[in-house]
Amino acid sequence: MSAALAEELHRLEEQGCTGILRAGDGEFHLARGTIASVVCRRTIGLDRLAVEAGVATDEDLRRARAGEPGALLRRPRLETLARLSVYDAAYFLLESEAESEFVPTEEHWLAPVCRIAPHALVSECARRRRPDAGPWTADMVSTVPVAPAERAHRQRVVLTAAQAEVLAAADNHRTIADIARELGRTTYGCLVAVRDLTRAGLIAVPSEAERRRRQWVARSVGDDVDVPAPSSTPRPGRGRHAARNPLPRRVPAPVAPPTSGRHALVEEASAAARTPDVTDPSPGTSARTTNRNSRGADTYSWTPPVDRPWQQVDRALLIRIKTALAELA
Structure with a gap:
């Protein structure tokens, strides 16, 4: 966890600041020292969660961002989804070591229904950093594709509905963040499901998944395809089959006939x-x-x-x- 970012949140909480704290690929929206919303590119955010749950429509959210939330703030499930999106995005932002920058602005439209103390948010994100998390780390959710295991080592495995959906979406091309967008779930929830499936032997470990991803990219760009050079001088290539200088053929030298002797x-x-x-x-x-x-x-x-x-x-x-x-x- 980024200690510098956690300390900055504590400082803004003590000073009761209102504005946006930008860090890495996301930002924290603070209202008088409390956190009203957190946005991260690796998570789907409140908009997608609210639409998937049927709490709001795209038009309702557009009006809310324009300053006219109306009756949307009186819907009880909105507060629950808002808190869920805050914890989801904050977990990945607090795992990065990017520098932060605070800009004073007006209060976020979610401030009346969502106020989370920064120290409570930091404590929850620290709790989620389990020592038995396995090989999948937070920085892999948008870079390493999830690949199903080639062979299951158990005859019977009990899966939850969320785990079954994540396993069905794993195709060696989608990352955890892609699966979360596909299913409309939180990225952290999909990360936990992938960790559980990896321990069950149904998802390949990240090192194997990364190797398959590079092979797929190499086949896509034709890295393993021989391309003859236009001239007689071979040019260096990228793949392991790149053009090389041909080795000279070994032709055995003829045995010189004896100049004297019996034969x-x-x-x-x-x-x-x-x-x-x-x-x-x-x-x-x-x-x-x-x-x-x-x-x-x-x-x-x-x-x-x-x-x-x-x-x-x-x-x-x-x-x-x-x-x-x-x-x-």
Whole structure:
């Protein structure tokens, strides 16, 4: 909990200030030191709660914000929903460490029916910070999507109506704040339901949900799709399949024939049979080309044989091969 924001609320309470205290993504509306309304972007607010409960219409709320609440303030359920929205929004604002700024203004239109002492509000928000809350923290409600578990480890789980609605809305895309807007419930209530479902093994833990969210975003933007570079020089990419410099192919270097010794004549004769012409190999033979790979070794190419008339073999070559075989015998 933000100690600085809690101290500022206590100071405004003691001084009996009236105005707006802006902090983070929301604001506190104070009326003579008491809190009449709290607004936070991560919560649905009083307007949605009142419309979903049938307490007021959009037109009633528009007139109330314009300074003409009329008979709306005499509806008993409005005070209950107003207090519920105050505690819901204040819980998330007090969890942030954002700097606050107070601006004096006129009283909020809810001041006649909703007055909450700041010290009571801070105490309630501190009570909601349970040590067994689990891995879901307040800052995750609008950033991490809720994903159902791939497999339930229990054969039978008893769920409340609120938990069943939250579980049905979990689709690996909606966050807790999105689910609250979808169902018309408080964000804190949905957060508690998600924590209970996580302990029951029906909701994936936040780390797994965050990993799935990043994979879904990567697939959406095509981060894992290979995109060939327009030129021969590969350009760096973003995904793990980004274009890389191709590694040179390893071509084994040919074994050099011995220049002397017993097998010199045989190797020389075999080499002559393999390469009758270095630059113009005949079909069906392997010829050593003048191309060299990145390691400096000569490469070999092979031309498939074609049907052609039989040609007489060089007689001198046959005599040399016969002499070499006789030497080996």
